[in-house]
Amino acid sequence: MPLMPGSEPYEHEGGEVGVLLCHGFTGTPQSLRPWAKHLAAAGLTVSLPRLPGHGTTWQEMNRTRWEDWYAELERAFENLRGRCAEVFVMGLSMGGCMALRLAEVHGRAVRGVVVVNPSIVNDVPLLKLAPVLKLVVSSVAGVANDIKREGVTELGYTRTPVRAAATLPKLWSLVQSELGRVTQPVLVYHSPEDHVVKPASVELLRKVLGANLTVRECADSYHVATLDNDAPLIFEGSLDFIRAHASVPLQRD
Template sequence: MPLMPGSEPYQHEGGQVGVLLCHGFTGTPQSLRPWAEHLAAAGLTVSLPRLPGHGTTWQEMNRTRWEDWYAELERAFESLRSRCSEVFVTGLSLGGCMALRLAEVHGASVRGLVVVNPSIVNDTPLLSLAPVLKFVLPSVAGVAGDIKREGVTELGYTRTPVRAAATLPKLWSLVRSELGRVTQPVLVYHSPEDHVVKPQSVELLKEVLGDNLTVRECADSYHVATLDNDAPTIFEGSLDFIRTHASVPLQRD
C-alpha cells in the first residue's frame, strides 16, 4: 500500500538516551517529525514509527485495531531498549494513551513520559455506538488538523474509520484501569482550547498520578500542539525534562 508523502517513519541514532514518539489516531509521523528532529539534534537516539493503517488510506486503517498499533509501538520500544541505556516515551493524543500503556506494562524500563493532549476517556458520545455503527457506516468526518497556527496542516485522514475507532474504548478502559502502575515522572502538555479531546483525560491523570504529574498549558494551540504555536515550548520543555530525569548525560552529535 503506497504511503502518503511525508508520512514516513523517522529514526536517528544518537547517544545512550533513547526517545520513542507516537503519533495520534488517523495521523502520521509528520505531526511529530519536528519534535523528533529537535530531540535528535540534542544527541538523543530517536524512534518515530508509523502505526499500522496510518498514512495510507482510511479504508486500510479500518482493517486494523488498537492491538495492531500498540504492537508496533512496543516493537519500536524494544528495539530502542536494546540499543540505549534508558528510554523515554512521548506521544500525542492516542499516542499519549499508548505511551501510558507502555509505562504500565514495562515499569521502570520507561524512564519518563511526555504526553501532549492525551486521550484516555471516551468523551465522544457517538463513539459508544461505534460497535454497531461500524456495520452500516464505514467512516465519519475526520478529526485531523485541529491547529490554530495559520498555514500549518496536519497530514492525516479526512475521514475517521469507524471500525478502527470502535476498538478505542477497550484501550481507554484498559489504560484507566491500570493507571496506578504509572510511577514514572510524567509531563503533560494540555491545550485548554482543544476541539478533539476534552479536559476529562487530563483531569483524570491529575487525580490518579498526583505528585508524579506535571501539567503545562499550551494556551496558544489547539489539539495538534506539536505543530502549533506552542510547539517550540513543547520541544524545549521535553528536552529539559529528559535532561532532568536521565541518569546518563545526553550525547550531542
C-alpha cells in the same frame, strides 16, 4: 500500499538516551517529526514509527485495531531499549495514551513520559454507538488538523474509519484500569482550547497520578500542539524533562 508523502517513520541514531514518539489516531509521524528532529539534534537516539493503517488510506486503517498499533509501538520500544541505556516515551493524543500504556507495562524500563493532549477517556458520544454504527457506515468526518497556527496542516485522514475507532474504548478502559502502575515522572502538555479531546483525560491523570504529574498549558494552540504555536515550548520543555530525569548524559548536551 503506497504511503502518503510525508508520512514516513523517522529514526536517528544518537547517544545512550533514547526517545520513542507515537503519533495520534488517523495521523502520521509528520505531526511529530519536528519534535523528533529537535530531540535528535540534542544528541538523543530517536524512534518515531508509523502505526499500521496510518499514512495510507482510511479504508486500510479500517482493517486494523488498537492491538495492531500498540504491537508496532512495542516492537519499536524493544528495539530502542536494546540500543540505549534508558528510554523515554512520548506521544500525541492516542499516542499519549499508548505511551502511558508502555509505562504501565514496562515499569522502570520507561524512564519518563511526556504526552501532549492525551486521549485516555471516551469523551466522544458517537463512539458509544460505534459497535452498531460500524455495521451501518464505514467512516465519518475526520478529526485531523485541529491547529490554530495559520498555514500549517497536519497530514492525516479526512475521514475517521469507524471499525478502527470502535476498538478505542477497550484501549482507554485498559489504560485507565492500570494508571496506578505509572510511577515514572509524567509531563503533560494540555491545550485548554482543544476541539478533539476534552479536559476529562487530563483531569483523570491529575486524580490518579497526583504529585508524580506535571501539567503545562499550551495556551496558544489547539489539539495538534506539536505543530502549533506552542510547539517550541513542548520541544524545549521535553528536552529539559529528559535532562532532569536521565541518569546518563546526553551525547551532545
